[in-house]
Structures are given as structure tokens and as C-alpha cells.
Amino acid sequence: MSVRRYRGILRTLPVWLIILIFFVYPLGRFLLLPWFPHWAPESLGAASWPSDGWAALRNSVVLAIAAAGLAAALGTFWAWAMERRRSAWHPWSEAVLWLIFLMPSYLLTTGWEILFAAPILRHGFLHDGFYSPVGIIVLLAAKALPFAIFVVRPLWAALGHELTEAMRIFAVRPGRAVRVFLRLAIPVASAATVVSFIESVQEFGIPATLGAHLHLPILTYSIYAALSTSPLNFVGASRLALLLVVLAFSGALVQIALQRRFGAVLVHAQVRHRLPARPKRSEALVIAAMNLVVGVLVLVLPMLAIVRSAFQGGVSALRMADWDPVLHSLGFALLAASLAILLAWLFARSLVSGGVGGRAMDVFSMGNMAVPGLVLGAAYIMAFNLPGFSLYGGSLLLILAYTAATAPMLTRLLQAPMAQLDRSLGDAARIHGVSAWVRWLDIDAALLSRPLVRGWLLAFGTVMFELPVSELLYPAGKTPLGVAVLALNNGEHFAAAARLALGGLASVALVTVVVLVLLRFALPDYRMAVTQ
Numbered sequence: 290m291s292v293r294r295y296r297g298i299l300r301t302l303p304v305w306l307i308i309l310i311f312f313v314y315p316l317g318r319f320l321l322l323p324w325f326p327h328w329a330p331e332s333l334g335a336a337s338w339p340s341d342g343w344a345a346l347r348n349s350v351v352l353a354i355a356a357a358g359l360a361a362a363l364g365t366f367w368a369w370a371m372e373r374r375r376s377a378w379h380p381w382s383e384a385v386l387w388l389i390f391l392m393p394s395y396l397l398t399t400g401w402e403i404l405f406a407a408p409i410l411r412h413g414f415l416h417d418g419f420y421s422p423v424g425i426i427v428l429l430a431a432k433a434l435p436f437a438i439f440v441v442r443p444l445w446a447a448l449g450h451e452l453t454e455a456m457r458i459f460a461v462r463p464g465r466a467v468r469v470f471l472r473l474a475i476p477v478a479s480a481a482t483v484v485s486f487i488e489s490v491q492e493f494g495i496p497a498t499l500g501a502h503l504h505l506p507i508l509t510y511s512i513y514a515a516l517s518t519s520p521l522n523f524v525g526a527s528r529l530a531l532l533l534v535v536l537a538f539s540g541a542l543v544q545i546a547l548q549r550r551f552g553a554v555l556v557h558a559q560v561r562h563r564l565p566a567r568p569k570r571s572e573a574l575v576i577a578a579m580n581l582v583v584g585v586l587v588l589v590l591p592m593l594a595i596v597r598s599a600f601q602g603g604v605s606a607l608r609m610a611d612w613d614p615v616l617h618s619l620g621f622a623l624l625a626a627s628l629a630i631l632l633a634w635l636f637a638r639s640l641v642s643g644g645v646g647g648r649a650m651d652v653f654s655m656g657n658m659a660v661p662g663l664v665l666g667a668a669y670i671m672a673f674n675l676p677g678f679s680l681y682g683g684s685l686l687l688i689l690a691y692t693a694a695t696a697p698m699l700t701r702l703l704q705a706p707m708a709q710l711d712r713s714l715g716d717a718a719r720i721h722g723v724s725a726w727v728r729w730l731d732i733d734a735a736l737l738s739r740p741l742v743r744g745w746l747l748a749f750g751t752v753m754f755e756l757p758v759s760e761l762l763y764p765a766g767k768t769p770l771g772v773a774v775l776a777l778n779n780g781e782h783f784a785a786a787a788r789l790a791l792g793g794l795a796s797v798a799l800v801t802v803v804v805l806v807l808l809r810f811a812l813p814d815y816r817m818a819v820t821q
Contacts, residue, residue: 301642304650315671316664319672321527329671337522338525339529345506345529348508353536356426359427360429360434360485361479363437363583367434372446374565376573386439393756394493395497397428399786428499429492430485430489433485441477484544487540487544491509491533493662497510508532508533595791598783599790601784614789615796617770618753618754621691622748625752626695626748626752629695632696634737641704663758665690667761669686669689702740710737749797750797755771759772774793
């Protein structure tokens with residue numbers, strides 16, 4: 290083995306050591322508990338299968354399948370409309386999808402619960418439907434919709450127009466043409482269904498709010514209940530978590546198989562791209578109705594309800610101490626987002642380096658995204674609660690868990706910009722004796738400023754409203770924003786929950802503006818659009 294190869298291995302060794310300590314060790318120790326129950330400390334209680342475990346598994350699968358079917362059907366058509374038709378609704382569609390993607394699910398539930406608390410809606414068909422499994426399915430489908438569309442859009446975009454032109458030349462009847470496109474949509478819709486299923490089965494905010502009100506066992510909330518109610522049941526939680534991970538990985542494998550089976554059919558080498566066609570009048574009406582209905586029901590009405598409830602009784606109705614969760618989450622998010630973007634930068638460098646290490650990092654980042662934050666939080670309770678070395682109950686462990694939960698997502702975000710960096714820049718700087726720190730600051734940081742800042746802001750907003758890891762690991766006296774909003778929601782203190790939610794949203798908006806302005810002044814000589 291050459292000296293250069295040895296140096297390459299030594300350079301990546303710290304990265305793999307971080308992965309071993311913060312991912313492999315805690316997850317392995319927690320998920321292997323069913324076979325090694327003596328690993329659980331005796332003080333952490335019972336080791337039985339939860340009484341509602343099978344019911345939770347059945348409910349999770351049924352609800353996730355129903356939500357995935359709904360999200361995939363709507364998402365496939367929505368993605369087709371965005372890629373194959375030139376509509377004036379596209380900017381609105383983009384905004385709605387990203388806002389749904391970023392909006393915490395428990396805020397969506399809180400908004401609708403505030404609406405149905407109004408006397409005029411308190412009883413009736415809609416109220417009963419919302420407070421039932423149907424309400425959970427609709428909320429899960431709404432949260433899974435952006436994921437379904439993000440997966441399907443590239444497939445619709447890659448499908449050429451040759452087929453349409455051929456059917457027009459041969460005067461294929463409209464009914465037969467529709468059947469041909471439906472057959473083409475089957476693999477596309479299947480991919481959307483699988484991704485929506487994975488997202489729905491891992492969802493925690495909706496089971497913790499509406500599911501808890503209905504006393505309906507759901508897998509993610511049952512894991513949390515096993516770890517938060519006395520006697521603690523770590524082995525039972527591990528078994529449920531293992532089922533959850535198996536469900537997510539099974540879905541991911543199905544998704545990969547579908548891409549390999551139908552990818553060559555949908556994406557071939559001789560595609561001629563052209564501008565999308567103008568929609569017919571009937572198509573335009575359907576596209577407009579779809580955008581209005583989804584935008585109003587999923588975003589406008591819940592947010593209006595939250596804003597109206599927040600200002601009932603005046604802002605002074607909330608004491609200064611009640612704002613502490615916003616400040617706590619602000620501090621946690623600033624630290625965790627900074628650590629996560631640094632970790633993601635290291636991971637992305639290894640990922641684009643190629644070779645065995647790059648492929649291993651690719652598998653790691655993809656696989657770790659299938660592990661829900663709830664499972665990661667549960668794993669951290671055990672892994673770092675050792676005699677003589679206990680981080681449990683402190684802020685450090687919570688920040689580390691936030692970092693570990695967001696770093697894989699940021700790694701995938703940085704992968705493409707990092708791959709575009711020309712390595713000759715670094716080589717030329719090294720030949721001229723430029724130090725490693727200056728090379729990183731003047732080349733990597735400058736050229737990657739836009740994706741790095743975008744990733745940091747995404748991690749910051751995610752951590753501000755994070756719920757599952759916060760519920761399991763938050764230190765006493767430092768309640769994060771998500772935990773406080775959920776507690777107020779479950780106690781039906783909707784006005785206070787709404788004020789805290791708005792305080793969190795305002796904090797995210799303020800930090801975003803400040804960061805962008807500071808970056809503009811800090812790097813005046815660099816164009817942020819160098820790397821997209």
C-alpha cells in the first residue's frame with residue numbers, strides 16, 4: 290500500500306471515529322437490546338413487550354398506507370401539472386410545498402384543533418371526522434405531500450414528449466391516450482407511495498397530538514410512552530424501534546427496486562426537452578382548485594387560527610418566564626446548527642472523495658436518514674448514561690443529538706455543491722505554500738458560502754421546532770419550544786401554545802434576516818451564486 294493511500298486513510302479516520310461514537314455505537318446498543326437485555330441498566334426498569342405494541346404496529350401500518358395512497362395520488366398529479374403544464378400557479382405551488390415541508394406537524398394539528406374549538410364547529414360531521422383516524426390520515430397525507438412531489442417531479446421532467454407526438458400523429462383516441470399515461474404513471478406513483486409511507490410511519494408530531502387525544506396507539510408514540518412512563522421499558526421500546534426501522538428500510542429497498550426497474554423506461558437517452566404545454570381550460574380549473582384547496586386547508590386556515598388565538602387577551606397575557614422555551618430553543622438551535630453544518634461538511638468531503646470510503650459514506654448517509662429522530666434520541670439515553678460518564682440530563686447531550694439528527698440531511702444537501710469544487714484550486718494553493726486554514730477559508734468557505742448558509746438555516750429552523758429528540762432528552766428547567774407547545778396543546782391551552790409558536794417563527798425569521806445581512810457584509814468580494 291502506497292504512502293499516499295495511507296495518508297488518505299488517516300485523513301478520513303477522524304470522520305469514521307465520529308460516526309462510530311455518535312451513530313454506530315448508540316444505535317447498535319439500543320437496537321440490539323432484544324437480544325442483549327442485560328445491556329439496559331437495571332434502574333431503567335422493565336423489559337416486556339408493550340401491551341399496546343401489536344395494536345400500535347397495526348395502526349401505524351394502516352394509517353401510513355392510507356396516507357401514502359392519498360399523498361401519492363395527489364402528489365403524482367400535482368408533479369405532472371408542475372412539470373408538464375405551463376401554469377401561472379407554479380410560484381404559488383412552490384411556496385405552498387416548501388411551507389408545508391418546513392411547518393412542524395404539531396403546529397398544523399394545533400391550528401386545526403383551535404379551529405374546531407370554535408362553538409360553531411365544535412359539533413358536527415367535520416369535527417367528528419377530524420377527531421378520528423380519518424383526521425390523522427389527512428394530516429399525515431398533508432405532511433407527506435411535499436416528499437411525494439419532490440420524488441415524482443424529476444421523473445415527470447425526464448419523460449420526453451415523443452410519446453405525445455406519436456399518439457397525435459397516429460390519431461390515438463383520447464381514452465386510449467389516457468390509459469397509456471396512466472400505465473406510465475404507475476411506477477411514478479409507486480415511488481411517491483413508498484416515500485410517503487416512510488415519511489408517515491416515522492411521523493411523531495401528529496401521533497403525539499391528535500393520536501394522543503384519541504388514545505389511538507401508534508408506533509412512534511408508543512416508543513415514547515415506553516421511555517417516559519413508569520416503569521421504564523427500554524427493551525420493549527427497542528423492539529418497537531426495531532420494527533419502525535425495519536418498516537422504513539423495507540420501504541427504502543422497495544423504492545430503490547422501483548427506480549432500477551422503471552428508471553430506464555421513464556428516463557432514456559434520447560429525450561427532447563421542450564417547454565411545457567399550456568393547460569386546457571378543464572386542466573387549468575383542476576390545477577387552480579387543487580392549489581387553492583390544499584393551500585387554504587393546510588396552511589392558511591391553521592395559521593390564521595394560530596395568529597387569532599395568539600392575540601386573544603393580548604400578548605401581555607403571557608408572562609416573561611413563559612417565553613423561556615423560545616430562548617432555550619434559540620440557544621440550542623444556534624449551537625446544534627453550527628456543529629451539524631461542520632459535521633456535514635466533513636461527511637460531504639468524504640462522500641465526494643470517491644473510492645470505498647466515499648461509497649461507504651453514501652450508504653451511511655442514506656441509511657441514517659431512514660432512522661427516525663425518536664429512535665436516535667432513545668439510543669442516546671442509553672449510550673451516554675454510563676456510570677462515571679453520564680451526559681443524560683444535560684444540555685450537551687441534547688445538542689449532540691440535534692447535531693446527529695440533522696447532519697445526514699445536510700450531508701446530502703452539500704454533496705452536489707461540494708462535488709462541483711475544482712480540486713486544482715486547492716492543489717495550486719498548496720503548491721504556493723498556503724496554509725490549510727487559509728485554503729479552507731478562501732476557497733471552500735467562500736465558494737460554498739451559499740449552500741453552507743442555506744444548510745445552516747435549514748438546520749436552525751429544524752432544531753427550533755424539533756420535537757421527538759427534545760421530548761426524550763431535554764434537561765430539567767430548559768424546556769425546548771416544541772415540548773412546551775405540545776404540553777400546552779395537550780392541556781388545551783391553545784392561546785399560550787399559539788403565542789409560543791409565533792414567537793418561535795418570529796425568531797427564525799429574524800435570525801434568517803440577520804445571517805443573510807451579515808454574510809453580505811462579511812463576504813463583499815465573493816458572489817454567492819458561484820456555487821448553486
